[in-house]
Amino acid sequence: MSDFSREQVQHLAALSRIALTPDEVDHLATELASIVDNVRKVSEVATADVPATSHPIPLQNVLRPDVVGDVLTNEQALSGAPDAADGRFRVSAILGEEQ
Amino acid sequence: MAAEKLLDFDVALEKFEPVLGFEVHIELGTVTKMFSPAPNPAAFGAESGAQSAAPNTLIATVDLGLPGSLPVVNEQAVRYSISLGLALGCSIAATSRFARKNYFYPDLAKNYQISQSDEPIAFEGEVEVELDDGTVFTVPIERAHMEEDAGKLTHMGGSTGRIQGAEYSLVDYNRAGVPLVEIVTKPIYGAEKRAPELARAYVATIRDIVRSLGVSEARMERGNLRCDANVSLRPRGQEKLGTRTETKNVNSLRSVERAVRYEIQRQAAILDAGGSILQETRHWHEDTGVTSPGRVKSDADDYRYFPEPDLVPIVPSRELVAELRAALPESPAAFRRRLKAEYGFTDSEFQDLVNANLLVELGQTVSAGAAPAQARKWWLGEILRIANSRGVEAGTLISPFDVSELIALVESGELTDRLARQVLEGVIAGEGTPDEVVKARGLAVVSDDTALIAAIDEALAAQPDVLDKIRDGKVQAAGAVIGAVMKAMKGTADAARVRELILERAQA
Numbered sequence: 193m194s195d196f197s198r199e200q201v202q203h204l205a206a207l208s209r210i211a212l213t214p215d216e217v218d219h220l221a222t223e224l225a226s227i228v229d230n231v232r233k234v235s236e237v238a239t240a241d242v243p244a245t246s247h248p249i250p251l252q253n254v255l256r257p258d259v260v261g262d263v264l265t266n267e268q269a270l271s272g273a274p275d276a277a278d279g280r281f282r283v284s285a286i287l288g289e290e291q
Numbered sequence: 292m293a294a295e296k297l298l299d300f301d302v303a304l305e306k307f308e309p310v311l312g313f314e315v316h317i318e319l320g321t322v323t324k325m326f327s328p329a330p331n332p333a334a335f336g337a338e339s340g341a342q343s344a345a346p347n348t349l350i351a352t353v354d355l356g357l358p359g360s361l362p363v364v365n366e367q368a369v370r371y372s373i374s375l376g377l378a379l380g381c382s383i384a385a386t387s388r389f390a391r392k393n394y395f396y397p398d399l400a401k402n403y404q405i406s407q408s409d410e411p412i413a414f415e416g417e418v419e420v421e422l423d424d425g426t427v428f429t430v431p432i433e434r435a436h437m438e439e440d441a442g443k444l445t446h447m448g449g450s451t452g453r454i455q456g457a458e459y460s461l462v463d464y465n466r467a468g469v470p471l472v473e474i475v476t477k478p479i480y481g482a483e484k485r486a487p488e489l490a491r492a493y494v495a496t497i498r499d500i501v502r503s504l505g506v507s508e509a510r511m512e513r514g515n516l517r518c519d520a521n522v523s524l525r526p527r528g529q530e531k532l533g534t535r536t537e538t539k540n541v542n543s544l545r546s547v548e549r550a551v552r553y554e555i556q557r558q559a560a561i562l563d564a565g566g567s568i569l570q571e572t573r574h575w576h577e578d579t580g581v582t583s584p585g586r587v588k589s590d591a592d593d594y595r596y597f598p599e600p601d602l603v604p605i606v607p608s609r610e611l612v613a614e615l616r617a618a619l620p621e622s623p624a625a626f627r628r629r630l631k632a633e634y635g636f637t638d639s640e641f642q643d644l645v646n647a648n649l650l651v652e653l654g655q656t657v658s659a660g661a662a663p664a665q666a667r668k669w670w671l672g673e674i675l676r677i678a679n680s681r682g683v684e685a686g687t688l689i690s691p692f693d694v695s696e697l698i699a700l701v702e703s704g705e706l707t708d709r710l711a712r713q714v715l716e717g718v719i720a721g722e723g724t725p726d727e728v729v730k731a732r733g734l735a736v737v738s739d740d741t742a743l744i745a746a747i748d749e750a751l752a753a754q755p756d757v758l759d760k761i762r763d764g765k766v767q768a769a770g771a772v773i774g775a776v777m778k779a780m781k782g783t784a785d786a787a788r789v790r791e792l793i794l795e796r797a798q799a
Contacts, residue, residue, distance in 0.1 A: 207593055209395050246388070246598035252606045258321050258367035261328025262351060269347045269355065279346040280461035283397045286444070
């Protein structure tokens with residue numbers, strides 16, 4: 193079975209903004225390892241000449257004309273926001289940089 | 292910001308070879324956004340309306356990632372992207388797919404950005420970049436892909452609007468979903484000591500290409516065109532590439548050049564002292580001319596790209612690609628060659644235009660009807676002077692069409708050069724077109740002789756001996772009267788006509 197380290201689990205948890213207890217980290221390390229093994233099985237048969245199945249429905253080029261449609265009012269836009277100020281969404285102080 | 296140690300630029304270049312790379316983001320000037328029918332704040336001509344729109348008024352459900360909302364690709368944005376890819380000499384993908392780039396940051400409400408990963412719309416191209424002395428440098432292009440822009444955050448409660456110390460942040464999603472094309476170069480070798488110059492010239496070339504295609508206004512000061520500059524150094528003789536930094540926030544051509552030069556000197560000082568470079572993003576500070584560390588760069592893997600399940604593939608038809616290829620305008624490089632030959636400029640006259648980044652403006656001014664020499668005179672003279680005094684690019688002050696109209700007013704005798712400069716000020720101040728400014732400010736040359744004769748009579752009454760002096764052959768005596776008349780008419784008189792009238796009077 194694949195090795196999935198505690199550090200890797202913690203890294204994924206940080207990326208996903210999920211807080212994990214030490215027990216959960218151990219548990220997920222085992223679970224993720226078995227998931228990785230299963231995915232690896234798929235890649236054994238999915239060689240370069242097998243098309244991707246991300247879009248199995250044979251549709252392509254679904255486009256819209258460049259014409260303005262329904263726009264939200266500022267009130268509608270902010271109506272579901274937990275907090276707002278000056279017509280903008282208010283969020284807690286952010287650590288880190290813009291992406 | 293603590294100044295970091297820098298190595299002398301020439302010494303740095305003796306010891307290390309700089310390798311460059313650029314990621315340039317172009318906001319497309321479509322009417323609506325990439326995936327939603329909300330108005331695009333970067334649309335052509337949006338400055339008066341949408342550009343200054345109130346926060347969160349240019350958004351649809353898709354831009355907020357509201358449950359149940361689904362993105363639909365803007366057809367015009369795809370056409371613009373293909374045109375841009377073709378102009379960069381790229382191949383256009385037979386099948387192109389969108390992908391989710393996952394990250395948690397409130398500049399996008401969905402927690403992911405729709406971008407493209409391994410199936411970009413355009414790939415493998417090259418761009419010819421002309422350096423200041425006319426040398427042509429070929430920059431290899433890796434890819435150009437479609438994506439969406441993010442919203443704008445304002446950090447509140449801190450001392451300077453910075454992230455550090457902020458108590459909370461306010462988010463405006465008007466810009467979220469604006470169509471972007473990101474142009475990524477391959478590593479650029481061999482620029483050597485001209486690396487900073489090449490950086491500026493490359494971004495200027497991309498800007499010119501984008502403008503000639505008419506896919507974006509490409510105004511850097513508005514963020515229509517944004518450049519991230521990657522710099523790494525490797526010791527002479529070493530094959531392996533050094534660790535690179537990615538400098539963001541370089542918002543003018545001049546800062547691209549300065550930022551690259553700074554990073555070369557900064558990295559060289561660290562490496563020369565036996566240190567190592569941290570792979571990180573750095574922020575350029577225009578005021579102090581330094582870069583400061585940002586976040587440590589995530590691995591691409593951390594973005595956990597996967598195919599965007601809400602969008603089906605884009606499969607551009609051969610007919611569409613052929614149509615767009617046939618419609619490509621003359622490349623800026625070819626345009627330069629033609630301009631030089633057709634307009635009969637000397638090398639140095641031509642170079643002045645290149646250095647001031649005014650070639651496109653000049654060409655458009657001539658297309659709008661102005662004589663090349665006049666167009667050159669106005670752009671490189673008064674307009675450039677005002678631009679330099681304000682520290683902005685001349686091309687952002689006034690449209691080529693307005694310059695052409697101004698020149699026409701001078702040619703027809705309606706304006707003197709002096710009045711035209713006042714009209715120019717008015718146009719730059721946003722008072723309207725040259726015609727409108729002339730009317731509003733009452734600046735047209737007075738061509739009605741009665742007004743002139745009245746002013747001359749008045750001036751002669753104050754200097755009664757002038758006519759006698761002229762009759763005695765001292766024609767230069769007319770100068771004092773001309774001056775008085777010009778002053779009385781507040782410059783709206785044609786000095787040559789005034790002189791004629793005075794001489795006629797002397798002979799009467």
